[in-house]
Amino acid sequence: MTEKPTYKDLKQRTEGLEKEAVEHKRAEEALRESERKYRHLTESLLDIVYEFDREGKFTYVNEAGIHMFGYSKEEILGGLRVEDIITKEDRAPSRRAIGEIFKGNTAVGERTFLRKDGTQFIGEIHSGPIYKGKDVVGVTGVLRDITTAKQAEEALRETQERLSKFMDSAIDGFALLDSHLNFVDINKAAEASFGISKNEIIGKNISEIAPDVKQTGRYDKYLRVIKTGDPFSIDGVVPHPKFGDMHIAIRAFKVGDGLGIITTDITERKRAEDALQNARDELERRVEERTAELARANEELSTEIAERKRVEKELKERGKELEGKTRNLEEVNTALRVLLKSREEDKAELEEKVLFNVRELVAPYLEKLKKSGLDDKQKGYTNILESNLNDITSPFSQRLSSWYLKLTPTEIQVANLIKYGKSTKEIAEFLNLSSQTIEFHRKNIREKIGIKNKRANLRTHLLSME
Structure with a gap:
């Protein structure tokens, strides 16, 4: 059974607790004074001092940070995260560094930061863990703007590179x-x-x-x-x-x-100087030789000038002859043009007579023949005859003349019958030839009109030429 404490024991314990309370109060006051001095120091620094928790939310930023980032203190402490002020490119390495700090390590590095207005600056950071007991509860650190220094380093590097390239070139x-x-x-x-x-x-x-x-x-x-x-x-x-x-x-x-x-x-220059002196000596020698050559050349030139004058006189005389011949040729050309014009007029007149004779002297009798008693074969011949006469008097006949000249008479007959939809068997009967002979002619026609190795229909191709 536990003994009941005496009054003396209770008094000693009370005095001990009062002493501990006094010591604790003194420690709290010392801590507050130390924290006040720390805050005063951080607020007077030109570098940015910051703290953030495990969620990456800022819990403290000094006046230098507020001024640098352009946010108000309320905006920063009201939920602004570390990732909000770091460029996308630097967020991944920043996460890795923060992860190491929460393991109890420190981190040093450079990052590109974003201000509220979207502008950027380069900062050098030194960060470490904030402990509560043995647990890391946040991150504290110092951030220094090194943009100017970086720009100076880059300018110096570029200058050195340009100087090196200049020297090497x-x-x-x-x-x-x-x-x-x-x-x-x-x-x-x-x-x-x-x-x-x-x-x-x-x-x-x-x-x-x-x-x-x-x-x-x-x-x-x-x-x-x-x-x-x-x-x-x-x-x-x-x-x-x-x-x-x-x-x-x-x-x-x-x-x-x-x-x-x-x-x-200057080796080449020295060699050039020596060569130049040798050339001068050689030049003097050659000048003397050249002077003598020029004297001979002047004499030859005088002779040549006299010869040229004689040739020029002959050319002028020939020019007059050519002018006369040119006039004669122009007169001949004029006569030829008159003859050609007369020939074209005769040709047109002949064509008109042929067309008139076919339409007025042949066509009426052909029509009468069609109305007489003909068997099927005779009617077929009559239709073909009428179609061919129409072709002769139509523009199609004139357009076909160029490729018809390539065909034999039999091939022309076969081509016309194909155009009118006659089969190989029907053409053979009309022309008293075998089907093999008709196929042979069809093959030759395809080759001569340029569709031998094509899948084009022969009748369709012939009709397309109308």
Whole structure:
């Protein structure tokens, strides 16, 4: 059975609780003071300080964040999420980083953020977990706007790339050396000039790459340029491991604490100068020879001029003859045109007479013949005769004349009967020929009118030509 506490025990416990309450109150006041100082510090920072919970909703953003994002404090703390202020492209990596923070890790990275008005800026973030006891209940961090720095870095990178491309595209060799004449950078033309790769040159002293530099005194001159800042230029012969001695124009000037060297291969220029001098000597010799040749040429030219004048006179006389012949030809052409016109008129008159004779002298008797007692075969012949006469007097006959000329008389008969719907058997009976012979003619007709290897119906094709 538990003993009942005495008054003394109760008094000691009460005093202990009162002491703990006082200590707890002091701790709370110290915590509030510390939090007040922390808030005051964060509100005075130019960087953005933020906190958000497990749902990604902001629970705190300092004044710098409110100003940067363009939202009011009420809008931010009223449900604005982290994903609302991050571009779509950066949301996936942001989720992964937040996931790591809720595992107790920290995260550092760069993201592209969205302001309320839709504009963007690049920020560098440093985030860590917020603990409650042993549990991670949120994320806190600092966000710094590095847009200007990024733009500067990009501008510097682009400038360096342009400079590198410019240097590499240059025909002259460019080399940068430090204050001790060790190579810092060279372009492609300089690589070719030295005859070794850039990786083999960088970091080495110029005396290792060009052993003659000290013997010629250029080494001391380079050091003097670095010391005084006075540039110098010189033309010299430099040994090349592959091409032998090369004539090089060298210009040295101070760059920062180091040296810049521009080399121009003037080997071809030197060769050209030598060749030019040889050409001058040769020219003088040839001028003398040419002077003598010109004297002879002038004499020959005088003779040629006299001959040309004679030829020109003959050409003028022939021109007059041609003019007379031209007039004669024009008169002949006029006469021919008159004859052709007369022939066309005669042709038209003949056609009119043929048509008149067929219609007035033949057609009436054919009509009477049709009305006389004829058997079926005779009627068939009569119909064909009437159709052919109609074709002769119709525009169809005139249009068919060009391809009819390709057919034999029998083929023309067969073509006409096909056009009128006669079968091979009926055509054979009309013409007293075998069916095989008619098929042979049909094949020849198809070939001559250009439908041999086509699936076109022969009768349809003939009718389409009307």
